[in-house]
Amino acid sequence: MREKIFRAALAVLAAGAAALLAPAPASAHVVPSTTIELDVHDDHVTAQLTLPATDLTTASGIAVPEGALEGATATAIETYIEDHFAVTTAGEAWQVEVHDAATARTEQWGTGEFPAVTATATLTPPSGVSPRAFSLAYDAIIHQVVTADIFVILRSDVLDDGSSSAATAEVSAAGSTTSNSETGQPAGATSARNLGTITLDTRTGTVAPLDVDLDADEGGAHGFAGMFRHGMSHIAEGTDHQLFLLTLLLPAPLLAAGRHWGAVSPTARAAWRITGITVAFTIGHSVTLALGTLGLPVPRQPVEAWIAVSILTAAVHAVRPLFPGREALVAGGFGLVHGMAFSMTLSALELSGTELALNLLGFNLGIEVMQLLVVLVVLPPLVVLARTRAYTALRVLAATLTAVAATGWLLDRVGVPNPVGLAADTLGAASPWIAVALWTWAVTALVAARVRRPGEVARGDQAALPST
Amino acid sequence: MSRFTELSCMFSHMKKHIEVDGDGRSAMLRALACTAGFAMVLTGCSGTGDAGSSETDTGSSAASTTSSGDSSDVVALAEAFAATLDDDQIAELNQDYTFENAAAWSNFPQALLTGGGPGGGTARVGLATSTLSDEQWTALEELLAGVTGAEENEGFDEIMQHLEADDYLADNGGGDDYGRGNFYIAFLGEPTDDGTWELQFGGHHLALANTYTDGELAGATPSFRGIEPMDEVEVGGDTVMPEQQERTAFAELLGSFDDNQLAAAELPESYGDILLGPGTDWAFPQEQEGIAASELSDDQKDLLIAAIDRYVGDIDADNAERILAQYEDELDDTHIAYAGDATMESTGAYVRIDGPSVWIEFSMQGGIVLDGAHPHAVWRDKNNDYGGLSS
Known part of the structure; x- marks a missing residue:
């Protein structure tokens, strides 16, 4: 032509x-x-x-x-x-x-x-x-x-x-x-x-x-590549999914001491815990994404509301340990809910056969890759900052803000429109700046610590910096 | 016309004798005739000398019947042309044998395809004729003559007139985007008698697409011919009217129809252009429209064959004869349909020949650079377009 x-x-x-x-x-x-x-x-x-x-x-x-x-x-x-x-x-x-x-x-x-x-x-x-x-x-x-x-x-x-x-x-x-x-x-x-x-x-x-x-995906076509990009943007723009995972990871570098978050856990252990949470969330949402796409009925409003509940739960846990050591289990369970929401995107396309399989795979991989990127960008500064005095304040402030946003969403999704829910929808735009601020803060803290106690920070695994 | 016909017959008889001889002397004679022919073609068509009278053209065109169109000759001519080029030109000339490259032809001047518009179409591939020296032009014309018919105003002569017509457009309001330097020659795949390649030549209003497979001409289509100026003009002393015979052939065919035949042939729709232009490949209508040739008298069938021959005859005589014989065999199942003015003079006039294999469309449309209607026409083959390549 x-x-x-x-x-x-x-x-x-x-x-x-x-x-x-x-x-x-x-x-x-x-x-x-x-x-x-x-x-x-x-x-x-x-x-x-x-x-x-x-x-x-x-x-x-x-x-x-x-x-x-x-x-x-x-x-x-x-x-x-x-x-x-x-x-x-x-x-x-x-x-x-x-x-x-x-x-x-x-x-x-x-x-x-x-x-x-x-x-x-x-x-x-x-x-x-x-x-x-x-x-x-x-x-x-x-x-x-x-x-x-x-x-x-x-x-x-x-x-x-x-x-x-x-x-x-x-x-x-x-x-x-x-x-x-x-x-x-x-x-x-x-x-x-x-x-x-x-x-x-x-x-x-x-x-x-x-x-x-007019709202078809970029690239103009579905298929693997298009859905991969779509999966990535779904996470990048889906503030609620990001917020759930990040809030759950917020206390991950710490050890629970009874009803409080206590000392910094060894880095290797923190890394394993972070990996476990992320993988569990992935497994959970992959299962329901597949089931939902294949035809399992997904009630939109309850799912959206449960996502808000999951974020609220993660926020409370970040302040006071609710389920210390069982974060992965919780991440997997709520992952099931998030996956149902993902599946609504795909089931709307009414695909079948190979096309469905390719779209599903592409979309899911897109979600995982973006999720991994978010974790890789946000986790390192958190692990560093966990060793500073200020981490408690940061953790509690972030968790509180998240809890407020989640409450706004929850009310909105059970039929009570409110300004908090609307404002929370725009949080996504601020996320790159939050990441930049975290990195800047973490690097500054590292440099300051090195100046004060050279050698100790470099040993890494020791809880070199004072913590709460 | 009559003098031309005599000359043409004389030379074609000569050709037959030569072929029968089949010895070294014949080859020498052939080469001699070829050389003489090309010398005359060049003086006739260069537009620079006084020698370029139409009689000289007639002689030269007829002389070039001595080219056989055999694949081995075509490969030799292709190699001879390539041998005149420098490395940069060779790199442009040699292109991959792909459907994408094969389908990269157009009725538009190249500049319109590359003009900077968003997604402005894919331009022709190949070597621009603007880069050619006189010697290289001569070798190119020898190659083109080797694959085209020798009748006046058809085949090789038609292509030469197309180049002159485009020069005319350049000088009469068209500007630099027109003219013989804006044509493209490409070898899709390596010229060979053992495998498949396509000889592609084209520019504004012209597309030649000869596909050779294992030494045989596997397809001579899509073959596009449009022209502006349509009315006869003089360029450098030459008469330029390369598509008048085509228009006349259709007008004579439709003119021979009685009222019932005309009614049966008339299409209900209107046509502003051909249906199967560039980019609309392998998209032949599933249903034939118009009147079947089986409803025509023998004289009318002859007029139909003559009209088809105006396009098939653009290729070398032997292959043209072979392909025309096939189309004649299928004639009764071939339909003729038209719309608009049956004399094919005015804008909106349209005629189609739709057979089991043959597909020819001719459409008169508004002037572009000049005033007055001008035609677009395409000859396609339902099995052998691009030698059968479809993806």
């Missing part, structure tokens, strides 16, 4: 991204094409349509004048487009209303100026249906002019923070998958990206609808 892709690219340029790209050959010309530019709002989508006037007349029989459209002609054009425009989600029809038909002279990259008709369509999903994933069946012009191409472009997205167009829509048309990440962002415009092209399937003579999913 080289030419198609090429022309799709031109349409993207036409959508307003031309300024950033290398200059086009002065003499470049292509065939004028229909463009559908989507603006995605909270509860509906508007589509700005541009149709080449000549093709429109050929296909509809409606004569398009040079100047302004008369009311009757505008209505005829709007009706014609509505007759060839259907949007559905899982077979449920959206409301499609075409209005404001007008004539224009327009130019797409290299076409020169040509007469066109513009119109706006308001696309409204049924009540309760998201406007972010739909099937776009559009065959105005192409039902007759079978060599026409219809370029569908995302012009603006209410959820796009403008930071990137990294999230690439998954688009499939005519049985093939075409995805195209468009990074050109002219100043003052939201990113325009190509969602796909509606073309004739030359084998069957049919025009397939274009499936649009």
Whole structure:
């Protein structure tokens, strides 16, 4: 589909991204094409349509004048487009209303100026249906002019923070998958990206609808690699999963002394305990991830609530030992709950067979790798800081904050919305800074200790620094 | 025309005698005829000399019938061309034999494919003709002549006219993206009589794709021919009208149809271009449309064969004869369909020949650099596109 892709690219340029790209050959010309530019709002989508006037007349029989459209002609054009425009989600029809038909002279990259008709369509999903994933069946012009191409472009997205167009829509048309990440962002415009092209399937003579999913994973495809990345981002962005594991690890370098956390445990023993907790959590969530993906019913709300409970439990344990020495068991048990939440991501894709297996494996490995990275980044400074006086304060402060966040989430997830829960959702953004602060603090402590008692810190395993 | 035909016949008879002789003398004669032919081709087509009258062209084209199109000759010509190149050029010329490379042809000028647009298509692979010296051009033309037909305005002459037409575009508003320096020659795989390779040559509005397997021409398609200017123009004293015969052949075929036949052949849809252009490979419609050739009179069948021959005849005579014979055998199951203006003059005119093997489309569309309609056309083979390579 080289030419198609090429022309799709031109349409993207036409959508307003031309300024950033290398200059086009002065003499470049292509065939004028229909463009559908989507603006995605909270509860509906508007589509700005541009149709080449000549093709429109050929296909509809409606004569398009040079100047302004008369009311009757505008209505005829709007009706014609509505007759060839259907949007559905899982077979449920959206409301499609075409209005404001007008004539224009327009130019797409290299076409020169040509007469066109513009119109706006308001696309409204049924009540309760998201406007972010739909099937776009559009065959105005192409039902007759079978060599026409219809370029569908995302012009603006209410959820796009403008930071990137990294999230690439998954688009499939005519049985093939075409995805195209468009990074050109002219100043003052939201990113325009190509969602796909509606073309004739030359084998069957049919025009397939274009499936649009604005929130599909980066890479535009599922499969092992895509799901691996998805698994990693699930942990990286899933503050609650990170928080549970890290909070459980918070007292890991310490030995419990009755109802209090006492001396620093030897590093080797701490390392084994940390490894045990991490592995147990992994086993736990892997089991239910697999079961849930394979079809075990997962009650969403209770699972989300139990995750909050798991974090709260870990936070209390970090302050006062609840189950000293049995952290791995607890991590494994709560891991089962977290795995159920992971599985909801995969079961929503309704995969089966090899595809399911590959996706499951990729997603799970992505989760493990990211989890391991988090542990490797956060644990070393904790082990060092555990040997300082300040660790008690750090541990108790972190555990308290975590407990507050977990309580917020718990209330939210049992149906009591609250500002704490909302604030806790944004914690993830701060995590890189927390890691940097921990490392800085740990390095400073190490250097200070070395200055005070050279040789002792270097021996490592001894509890060289004063601890609580 | 008549003078050209006589000359053409004379030379093709001469060729037969030579082939029958089959001794050293024939080889020498062949070489002599070839050399003479190419000398005339070059003076005729270079666009620099006064000698380039159309009569000279006629003679030269006819003379080149002495090229056999045999794979061994093609390999020798390919090697001879490569021998004129420097190392950097060789590196560009030799490309991997892959479907991706084979499918990298287009109707667009190369600059449009590399123009910096986002994902702006994959450009042609191979050696740019802008790098060629006169000597290298001569060797390239000898290679092209060795794989193409010798009739005036067809085959080799057609390609030479395509180059002149693109020079014309460059000089008449098209600019540097057009012209004979923007064509590409590639060997996909090593030229050999023992294995598979593809000779690929193309540029704006032109794609030649000859695949050779074990010394045989395994496929001569997809073969794309479009042209702008469509109307006859003079370039350096030469008459340039490489696709007029194709248009005329379709117009004569459709012109011979009675009202019922026209009604049966007319497509309900409208066509702004061909269906199976670059990138739309192995995507032949499952259903044939239009009128079956079995519904045509013998005279009409002859017109159909003549139209097919305008494309098949672009390759060397022996292979063209072989392939045309196959298409003739399948003629009754071959359908003709058209849309728009049946005289194939105006924008929107479209005609398709859809057989068990043959697929030819011709589409008139709006002017790009110049005013007035211009055609895109493709000859494909449902079994032998890219010599059968499909992935």
